[in-house]
Amino acid sequence: MVSMTGMDSTFEGSQYKQYPGSSYATYVDFDVYKKGIYFDSGQVKYITDFKWGQTYTTTYVHRGIFEELFIAPKALNETSGEVSIYVRTVPFITFIWGGLFLMLAGMIVLGVIDYSADGKVTTPMAKIKGTRKKASESRKGGKK
Amino acid sequence: MNFGMILIWIAFILGAGSVIYSIIHLRTNNAHAVSLSRKLELGCTVLITLAILMLIYYLLTVSASYVYVYMHSSIDLEFVYRLSALWAGQEGSFLLWTWFTLLMLLAMQYTGHTKELSDTRLMNITRAICLCIVTVFLMLLVLKNPFSMYYGGVGAYVDISNWNPFVSAYPLVDGQGMNPLLRxxxxxxxxxxxxxxxxxxxxxxxxxxxxxxxxxxxxxxxxxxxxxxxxxxxxxxxxxxxxxxxxxxxxxxxxxxxxxxxxxxxxxxxxxxxxxxxxxxxxxxxxxxxxxxxxxxxxxxxxxxxxxxxxxxxxxxxxxxxxxxxxxxxxxxxxxxxxxxxxxxxxxxxxxxxxxx
Known part of the structure; x- marks a missing residue:
């Protein structure tokens, strides 16, 4: 459950045309309850950018290994003080990032191994000759 | 004078020259042609590097008379985002892509285990094809130059110059900045x-x-x-x-x-x-x-x-x-x-x- 605790609006950035700031931001504070027990507090912003003529939001993400909580404002009404919030519990999202990281790490390891092996073995014949010589010398030494 | 615009033009000419000489070398096996082609390619890489450094400087100092700087940088933007404005727009990102391709082309020829193929026909054809692609990219940069400039007197009609490097810049102190979603x-x-x-x-x-x-x-x-x-x-x-x-x-x-x-x-x-x-x-x-x-x-x-x-x-x-x-x-x-x-x-x-x- 998400409970709103406050809402405040202000102009931000340098002066733009007739506005005292380049954007108008509304800060929405909230508390999050999990199974009725207080879990965390957060803040999200709903911003109207005058320079770019667009609105955008900041998000709240509570990270976890097996699930994450995502909260973002959808719409708000300044006069009535009402805000519509988007809340989503995202399961196993960490596994996506972990999988990507593993793929990248695997490719780096593969590249480094192949790249370092390139200089050592130039032809299959050179590899065979080198191994045979070393092996025969060690066997001779062993017999002595 | 708009040096950045000229740099892009010369880089395009050098790139095109490098392609022509590499093709001459492939057809005639003329050693002088390949040597000249390599020099032109190197020159092109140096010029594009200079163009990148120049554009970064203009973005950091918010030289807003340049259209690209005006569209993507501003005084209230943090240092890191002024830098990232280099790839926030079309022209800058194409310039960066071209530069990466040129650097990788040099790396392929002069480093690693591909160095041993440097004088082979395989490498020469590979190089010629890469240079053709780079030249097309450079042509796109000439057509949509990252150093296009606003010109015109104060209070007069302001226009954009993509072809004349000698126009006097329209004085602008701040840019529009970066789209908030990109910050x-x-x-x-x-x-x-x-x-x-x-x-x-x-x-x-x-x-x-x-x-x-x-x-x-x-x-x-x-x-x-x-x-x-x-x-x-x-x-x-x-x-x-x-x-x-x-x-x-x-x-x-x-x-x-x-x-x-x-x-x-x-x-x-x-x-x-x-x-x-x-x-x-x-x-x-x-x-x-x-x-x-x-x-x-x-x-x-x-x-x-x-x-x-x-x-x-x-x-x-x-x-x-x-x-x-x-x-x-x-x-x-x-x-x-x-x-x-x-x-x-x-x-x-x-x-x-x-x-x-």
Whole structure:
């Protein structure tokens, strides 16, 4: 459950045309309850950018290994003080990032191994000759 | 005087000259031609490096008389985002992509195990194809110069100069700044990583075309590491883009929404992954048709992804503009790549079938 605790609006950035700031931001504070027990507090912003003529939001993400909580404002009404919030519990999202990281790490390891092996073995014949010589010398030494 | 604009023009002339001399060398085996071609290529790389440094300087100091700086940098922007403004727009990102390709081309010729192929016909053809591609990119930069400037007297009509480097700049003290959605650390690194991947796709493509022309099995020496690098950066780029979308974009905690541009960058990733699997058997004499085909298709799909982004034909969060001359040139370039590759691939396909018979 998400409970709103406050809402405040202000102009931000340098002066733009007739506005005292380049954007108008509304800060929405909230508390999050999990199974009725207080879990965390957060803040999200709903911003109207005058320079770019667009609105955008900041998000709240509570990270976890097996699930994450995502909260973002959808719409708000300044006069009535009402805000519509988007809340989503995202399961196993960490596994996506972990999988990507593993793929990248695997490719780096593969590249480094192949790249370092390139200089050592130039032809299959050179590899065979080198191994045979070393092996025969060690066997001779062993017999002595 | 607008030195940046002139740098781009000279870089284009040097790039075109380098292509012409490399083709002369391939036809006549003239050693002087290849030497001259290499010098011109080096000169082109130096000039593009200077152009990048110049544009970074203008972005950091907010020299807003330059259209690109006005559109993407501003005084209230943090240092890191003024820097990342280099790849926030079309012209800057193309400049960066061209620069990466030129640097990788030099790295291929002068470093690593591909250095030993430096005077072979395979390397010369690969190099010539890469230079052709770079020259097309440079032509696009000439047409849509990152150093275009606002000119006109104070209070008079203000226009944009893309062709005259001697106009007196219209004095502007601040720019519009960066789109707020792009002011994010993940977004600051996502495009250059992606462009590194895109640039690295050029070399396996050129090597594959070279082997389709002269049937040299050593092409895999060039394509192996560069395709891995391309795959690595493309994977990281797509991942970073997904992470940004998840946190910022307001897709509702979704990292993937089958947006036309992200889908078009996933397709070359799939073909590149298939190529990486096929190349393990090339040294055993297998996949003589499939492996070059996948390398060629991967790069063509990268250019297609660029067309999707820059043509404005598809509605996407990545789109920059409506269909313009630049979009048309990319479309023509795409058709030329597709046509020439198709001819060579069909020839190889029938050769392979004849060998089996």
């Amino acid at each position: 994010n650390p993940w977004m600051a690194v996502h495009p250059p990583v992606l462009f590194l991947g895109y640039a690295a796709f050029t070399l396996p493509f050129a090597a594959a075309l070279a082997t389709l022309l002269i049937d040299d099995e050593r092409w895999i020496k060039i394509s192996r590491d560069w395709m891995r690098l391309a795959w690595l950066f493309l994977t990281a780029g797509i991942g970073l883009g997904g992470f940004w979308a998840y946190e910022v974009l307001g897709w509702g905690a979704w990292y993937w929404t089958w947006d036309p541009v992200e889908t078009s960058s996933l397709i070359p990733w799939i073909t590149a992954t298939a190529y990486l699997h096929s190349q393990t058997r090339v040294q055993q004499g297998e996949y003589r048709f499939l492996a070059p085909m996948l390398a060629v298709v991967s790069f063509i799909l990268v250019i297609f992804a660029t067309f999707v982004t820059r043509s404005g034909m598809w509605v996407s969060v990545h789109s920059w503009q409506d269909f313009t001359l630049e979009g048309m040139i990319i479309a023509i370039f795409l058709l030329v790549l597709l046509g020439s590759s198709l001819v060579l691939l069909v020839r190889r396909y029938f050769e392979e079938n004849e060998d089996r018979c």
